[in-house]
Amino acid sequence: MxxxxxxxxxxxxxxxxxxxxxxxxxxxxxxxxxxxxxxxxxxxxxxxxxxxxxxxxxxxxxxxxxxxxxxxxxxxxxxxxxxxxxxxxxxxxxxxxxxxxxxxxxxxxxxxxxxxxxxxxxxxxxxxxxxxxxxxxxxxxxxxxxxxxxxxxxxxxxxxxxxxxxxxxxxxxxxxxxxxxxxxxxxRARNVVERVILALLIGAALIAILTTLGIVFSMLFETRSFFSQFPAADFFFGTVWSPDFRGDSELGLLPLLWGTLFISMVALLVAVPIGLFAAIYLSEYAGPKMRAVAKLMIEILAGIPTIVYGLFALITVGPMLRDHFAQPLGLGESGSSVMTAGLVMGVMLIPFVSSLSDDIINAVPQAMRDGSLGLGATHSETIRQVVVPAALPGIVGAILLAASRAIGETMIVVLGAGAAAAQMHSGLGALVNPFEAMTTITVKIVSQLTGDTDFAAPETLVAFALGLTLFCITLGLNIIALVIVRKYREQYE
Incomplete structure (x- = not known):
């Protein structure tokens, strides 16, 4: 059966x-x-x-x-x-x-x-x-x-x-x-049913906690096996990423970490201003009809699969940046670049920043706006000097959550920025050139665990060390965001 x-x-x-x-x-x-x-x-x-x-x-x-x-x-x-x-x-x-x-x-x-x-x-x-x-x-x-x-x-x-x-x-x-x-x-049926429901709710919470612990411990055990075969100092401070299953590998974290941070920074430079300004317009200026239409379009943007964003980067944004910016300025010859992945990822992150910031701005008490207007401030002055400062802790939390999402993205990076690690010895100009091809930690985790792999080799086990490093980075950002948001909620709820 x-x-x-x-x-x-x-x-x-x-x-x-x-x-x-x-x-x-x-x-x-x-x-x-x-x-x-x-x-x-x-x-x-x-x-x-x-x-x-x-x-x-x-x-x-x-x-x-x-x-x-x-x-x-x-x-x-x-x-x-x-x-x-x-x-x-x-x-x-x-x-x-x-x-x-x-x-x-x-x-x-x-x-x-x-x-x-x-x-x-x-x-x-x-x-x-x-x-x-x-x-x-x-x-x-x-x-x-x-x-x-x-x-x-x-x-x-x-x-x-x-x-x-x-x-x-x-x-x-x-x-x-x-x-x-x-x-x-x-x-006493009601008492029994309520106790059972309470036990089920506690069980659901425990499952979430135990799942997180299981993920962490599984990565810890495999990471320990990796560091028993590969020096930790060479991993954390190495400047070359060149895995070789024949045994002559250089598995430095820094090229992947720099690519991850560089692409995420470009994405945030796109998403934060656009998303924040869109949130201010929707919450402070837009009428009910305009707000309904704009919110719907932003939510549609949030529902697009990341593979579709990656294809958009590959066939549209990358060639456009190459033909109109990189080649005329002599900065690169390829459509795969940090700028390509960063711009498209930034578009993907706009709904994260916009929706969260919109909710946070709307949560600012109306009495603060009325007090500012009553003292003679204009609408724009009220927004700049009262509303945005009051909502700033929550806005920062939304930006940090968007940063965590950017750091963990894979498909857009693969199709938009390529799979080549940053060349740390090629000079500062190449490292900060946004039209150079780079890759991120998540891409290399996927590449090390696909194909014919030996799970006893350090070239495969390094994926778990990379995953644990990425987990620690995103966990730190999420904790900072939650602390900031909690402080905001305690102030206005």
């Missing part, structure tokens, strides 16, 4: 339990709602939650744990002689997964029976060709060990899914029946 059917049955049990709980509560009070401790809906919600919460919790844990457990069991079935030279156990396990999925697809499409898939032998069947006809690409010929591991993996997965279905549905039924049997007019 598929996961969708399991969820459908759980929801059906909960729905039936909801109406049954309400009916039982009303029956116990003779149909008099005033004799019930709680509203009838609370009794129904109690039965529904008793069915939903335990079953869905076990289902979520099972779906997380089962793949890890099966992986650890199946990997032991692969002997060392089944791992070819130049391959790894992880790559062999990838083939095991693909073979298992291919066999499942062949059975579901009617190309193989269940018995044929379980009795298939690599010695008599070209498994790679047969699965290739189904669109399952395998890196090498399927050996008997891989096929046997895949067949065992399918059996374990099927058995685990069967047990999961029975246990989860049994929990849903038992939970609903137990809660239904306790339902009567004196039962």
């Amino acid at each position: 598929s996961l969708i059917w399991i969820l459908t049955l759980i929801l059906a049990f909960a729905a039936v339990g909801y109406f049954a709980g309400k009916a039982r509560a009303l029956a116990s009070s003779g149909g008099k709602i005033r004799d019930l401790h709680s509203l009838p809906s609370y009794y129904g919600a109690n039965v529904a939650l008793s069915s939903l919460v335990p079953s869905l919790a076990v289902l979520a844990v099972w779906l997380l744990v089962q793949p890890i457990l099966l992986e650890s069991l199946v990997v032991k079935l692969i002997p060392d002689n089944a791992i070819a030279e130049g391959s790894t156990r992880d790559l062999v396990m990838s083939d095991v997964h693909r073979v298992a999925d291919g066999l499942d697809m062949a059975v579901s499409n009617g190309l193989l029976t269940l018995e044929e898939s379980e009795e298939m032998r690599a010695e008599s069947t070209d498994v790679r060709k047969q699965l290739g006809d189904l669109g399952i690409a395998l890196g090498a010929k399927v050996g008997p060990e891989v096929l046997a591991a895949a067949q065992e993996y399918r059996i374990m997965r099927k058995t685990g899914s069967l047990w999961m279905m029975m246990i989860v549905l049994a929990l849903a039924l038992v939970g609903a029946f137990y809660s239904y049997s306790r339902t009567h007019k004196d039962f």
Whole structure:
């Protein structure tokens, strides 16, 4: 039974339990709602939650744990002689997964029976060709060990899914029946439901916190492995970025850090003035109709995917800057440059600055404006000397949040500025030339983790060190922004 059917049955049990709980509560009070401790809906919600919460919790844990457990069991079935030279156990396990999925697809499409898939032998069947006809690409010929591991993996997965279905549905039924049997007019259903909802809210907050901690610790462990193979001083203070999987790598952070900061600075120089002036106009000058139209257009701008911005930079902005500015001024010959990526990224960031600043300016008390106007100041003087200074902490927070977004951008940089790291030894003029091609930390994280990579090599592990560095930078900016915004809110709320 598929996961969708399991969820459908759980929801059906909960729905039936909801109406049954309400009916039982009303029956116990003779149909008099005033004799019930709680509203009838609370009794129904109690039965529904008793069915939903335990079953869905076990289902979520099972779906997380089962793949890890099966992986650890199946990997032991692969002997060392089944791992070819130049391959790894992880790559062999990838083939095991693909073979298992291919066999499942062949059975579901009617190309193989269940018995044929379980009795298939690599010695008599070209498994790679047969699965290739189904669109399952395998890196090498399927050996008997891989096929046997895949067949065992399918059996374990099927058995685990069967047990999961029975246990989860049994929990849903038992939970609903137990809660239904306790339902009567004196039962404090409201108190129980509110405690369960509170526990769910706390659980949601804990999931967010634990997810953040999991991300940080995963990067920390891999970064520790990287620094055990590569000197930390060479990484943090190195001026050359030249990864080489043959073992002669220079993995200096400074070229990538400079490219990241340079492109982000250009983007903010575009986004901050335009976004701030747009926010002042919308909040202080625009009429209701104009404000509605302009806000809608800005929100549309915020909804454009970054890959579309990247294509705009590649085919429009880059060639235009090259033909009309870089080449006539002798500053560059390529359309891929810091200016290209910065301008397009700045356009992307305008809604961030504008929307946040607009909300913050509107939050300034009207009494401050009235007081300034009453003392004889003009409208523009009131904005310059009262409204903007009062909203300045919040505006700074919006700018810092936009800066965090700029630092983490990837697609616009790849298509607009290229993938070449800054040449730190090429002189100050080249480093500050906005028409030179540079790249950022995020781009190199992607490039180091794509293609044929060895996760034990420092050239791959450096991606985690770069990610941790980027995380620390953006975390610091977000903390500063939150502190500033909190100080603003304490002043005016």
